[in-house]
Amino acid sequence: MPPEYPFLHGVRDADKPANARIHIRGDEKNLGDEAPRRFLSVLSEGEPKPFTKGSGRLELARIISGHPLAARVMANRIWLGHFGQGIVRSPGNFGQLGERPTHPELLDYLAARLVESHWSLKALHREIMLSAAYALSTRDSEKHSAIDAGNRLLWRANLNPRLDAESLRDSMLFVAGQLSLDSGGPPSPLEDTNTRRTIYGYVGRTTLDPMLSLFDFPNPNNTSEQRSITLGPMQRLYFMNNEFVARIADAFAERIKRVGRSDEERIQMAYRLAFGRTPRSDEMRMNQDFLRATGSAWAQFTQALLTSAEFSSVN
Amino acid sequence: MTRRDALRSLGNGFGTVALADALMGATGSNPTALPSPHFTPKAKRVIFLFLNGGMSQVDTFDPKPMLDKHHGEPMPGPKIVTDRASGNLMRSPFQFKRHGKSGLEVSEIFPQVAERIDDICVIRSCWSDNGNHGPSLLMMNCGHGLPGRPSMGSWLTYGLGSQNRNLPGFVVLCPGYPVLGPQLWTSAFLPASYQGTYIPSGEREPEKLVRNIRNRHHTQAEQERQLALIEKMNRSYLERIGHQPHLESSISSMEVAFRMQMEAPGIFDISKENQATRARYGDHDFGRGCLMALRLAERGVRMVQVYFGNFQPWDSHDDIRVHAELAGQADGPIANLIDDLKSRGLFNDTLLIVGSEFGRTPMIQNSGLERVCNGRDHNVHGYTTLLAGGGVKGGMAYGATDEFGFKAEVDRVHVNDLHATILHLMGIDHTRLTYRYSGRDYRLTDVAGNVIKPIVA
Numbered sequence: 001m002p003p004e005y006p007f008l009h010g011v012r013d014a015d016k017p018a019n020a021r022i023h024i025r026g027d028e029k030n031l032g033d034e035a036p037r038r039f040l041s042v043l044s045e046g047e048p049k050p051f052t053k054g055s056g057r058l059e060l061a062r063i064i065s066g067h068p069l070a071a072r073v074m075a076n077r078i079w080l081g082h083f084g085q086g087i088v089r090s091p092g093n094f095g096q097l098g099e100r101p102t103h104p105e106l107l108d109y110l111a112a113r114l115v116e117s118h119w120s121l122k123a124l125h126r127e128i129m130l131s132a133a134y135a136l137s138t139r140d141s142e143k144h145s146a147i148d149a150g151n152r153l154l155w156r157a158n159l160n161p162r163l164d165a166e167s168l169r170d171s172m173l174f175v176a177g178q179l180s181l182d183s184g185g186p187p188s189p190l191e192d193t194n195t196r197r198t199i200y201g202y203v204g205r206t207t208l209d210p211m212l213s214l215f216d217f218p219n220p221n222n223t224s225e226q227r228s229i230t231l232g233p234m235q236r237l238y239f240m241n242n243e244f245v246a247r248i249a250d251a252f253a254e255r256i257k258r259v260g261r262s263d264e265e266r267i268q269m270a271y272r273l274a275f276g277r278t279p280r281s282d283e284m285r286m287n288q289d290f291l292r293a294t295g296s297a298w299a300q301f302t303q304a305l306l307t308s309a310e311f312s313s314v315n
Numbered sequence: 316m317t318r319r320d321a322l323r324s325l326g327n328g329f330g331t332v333a334l335a336d337a338l339m340g341a342t343g344s345n346p347t348a349l350p351s352p353h354f355t356p357k358a359k360r361v362i363f364l365f366l367n368g369g370m371s372q373v374d375t376f377d378p379k380p381m382l383d384k385h386h387g388e389p390m391p392g393p394k395i396v397t398d399r400a401s402g403n404l405m406r407s408p409f410q411f412k413r414h415g416k417s418g419l420e421v422s423e424i425f426p427q428v429a430e431r432i433d434d435i436c437v438i439r440s441c442w443s444d445n446g447n448h449g450p451s452l453l454m455m456n457c458g459h460g461l462p463g464r465p466s467m468g469s470w471l472t473y474g475l476g477s478q479n480r481n482l483p484g485f486v487v488l489c490p491g492y493p494v495l496g497p498q499l500w501t502s503a504f505l506p507a508s509y510q511g512t513y514i515p516s517g518e519r520e521p522e523k524l525v526r527n528i529r530n531r532h533h534t535q536a537e538q539e540r541q542l543a544l545i546e547k548m549n550r551s552y553l554e555r556i557g558h559q560p561h562l563e564s565s566i567s568s569m570e571v572a573f574r575m576q577m578e579a580p581g582i583f584d585i586s587k588e589n590q591a592t593r594a595r596y597g598d599h600d601f602g603r604g605c606l607m608a609l610r611l612a613e614r615g616v617r618m619v620q621v622y623f624g625n626f627q628p629w630d631s632h633d634d635i636r637v638h639a640e641l642a643g644q645a646d647g648p649i650a651n652l653i654d655d656l657k658s659r660g661l662f663n664d665t666l667l668i669v670g671s672e673f674g675r676t677p678m679i680q681n682s683g684l685e686r687v688c689n690g691r692d693h694n695v696h697g698y699t700t701l702l703a704g705g706g707v708k709g710g711m712a713y714g715a716t717d718e719f720g721f722k723a724e725v726d727r728v729h730v731n732d733l734h735a736t737i738l739h740l741m742g743i744d745h746t747r748l749t750y751r752y753s754g755r756d757y758r759l760t761d762v763a764g765n766v767i768k769p770i771v772a
Contacts, residue, residue: 026460026461027460092753092754093753093754095754097751097754097755098754138556138559139556139557140557159556159559159562161559161562161565162565206496206497206498207496207497208497210526213507213510216506216507216508217507218507219501219502219503219504219507221462221463221498221501221503222463222503222504223753224504228506228507230506230507230508231565231568232508232568232571233480233481233568233569233571233572233575234483234512234526234527234572235568235572236568236569236571236572236573237526237527237528237572237575237576238526238527240527240530240538240542240572240573240576241527241528241529241530241531241576242527243531246531246532280551282551283548283551286544286547286548286551287544290540290544293540294537294540297537300533300537300540300541300544301544303541304541304544304545304548305548307545307569308545308548308549308552309548309549309552309553309562309565309566309569310548310549310552312565313562313565
């Protein structure tokens, strides 16, 4: 047998499925009544009927995918990914304790579109990203701010204060010209030499990769419907001193030095890669001054770009 | 501005409560920017010395003469379930003596702590739910026996912020890992910035103690010049996009990072303490951890937790006499920490906790698996925790176990009660420090917990 062979975990019905008993307060030794296998009563009209086919997994899946709530929850999460907030701002709770949707008709429209397109996530992403709301600028307006400071009505784009851990690491590899776009395959640890997209990184449940953990990757032992975003000094220390970042800054510097024919062209290229825009004339001067003063410390310049707030935030 | 107002006014997408803390922290050293406690706190910080594995109460701080009298006899009364098979009662191999003005009895294996017993509140009636290390460690650290709840240090930093923006608010020291490791200092569903910062206290070099604290490529002058450029880049970005409070906060954290880089390595470096001080704490992991805890407390770290050692050193199933050796290492550092907290003016507002996930049975363990048969099994029914400093009455024993030291009987203190009391001393009403997750408001004390008023000074 080879030392590592591909495998996939699967489940199949037990021969004689049985009802579980309630674990009171989560304690497996403190058992309550038997809980029949059936759909949730809170989401059913009247008393739900017990499942009859095997374990009932398939019946459960059919009810979930046929329930309007599933499409609404999914559409809301896709929206959340693009706008930073869901139409329902408590993505994990559409119940009494959750928030009310800011745009209920829009949510139902998107949910219906999702079902119509046979649950094509790509189609829904496309429709959202082609909307006028998605194309809005982040620009502030005193008039609108006075009415709706929280931007619940989506009069502007929400500015993302920081990319998530995966996007940040991918962006660094990308600007250095090292990002591998290979897809699929087993996960591997996020060592400094690992240039694959971060979603293929190995996630340890007991000890999370320090970079992921530093940038708010959720605890893998808990469910998480939305990333929290923290901004702290430890994250800036990462950009300033981490070996992986130093390596990326070097490769980024080599890349622009190789391609650009003049300092000006190199700075322009660096700005386009890192920020998706060209530098203004005063920015150009400031960077030229830095390079002159440091005797062309290109890697220090590229590391400065990576450390800056603009690199970490989407615009 | 209260935390709630800050949260309301945020609403600008992307970000939950953590952003509010980051925002308030943006004002740096301004203490009014910290979230405010519910009432005037007695203690500003916590040092939790965790004797992981389970310190035996009847061999340390809960003397039971009845054990001497009934040594070798079966424990009378209805059988209480223990983790493994228990045999007959076993007297302590150690002598107890009265100490201090309070006359509290302490075992001979803690001679230096005994001399400071008038500063210590001995809670003899602690109890917990599950006799296994995992669930009990989770209970003691996170207030619930199952994984997935935030740790006490995370709740404290979430509720109170950090007094020193140049250092993490919650620091965990252990040379390696205790059983369960990072689950014991997890922020769970609270934002990740509230998780404990783990420091491998066995390391001697500052760079290995704090990640990314040193730059291996640039000189300080080079880095300062680079930071000046970054500052210009950030200013130029802000000009372009207009007023964005959370970006401004991110930018200010840059300056903090630079300061931290200068200060933090020295703080973790105990060689900065003089030779005599270091000698008092002893040249072993727990001693070094306690000295580091002192230095961190001095600089405003909200909670420092020191694990006695890797895995579970106090788990004396085989032979309870091993406790003498363990106590020999714990005694000096605990006593010296009390002295130094006092001499540095920190004792009155630092809450010192010394305890384990559970205690041990007064009976001999009788599982047949162990090499030597002088051991004691896990015991969640009754055990001892010590509190000292910030707002706690010293020289006091609170609660009592039965006459054999097995089960807490008088003034029983569940872990939830202990946590409620710790939060109370820190100025927090444990029923009001909540976080909404998965459809309901969670708190450290779950749905229980009563403040133990009689021990509050």
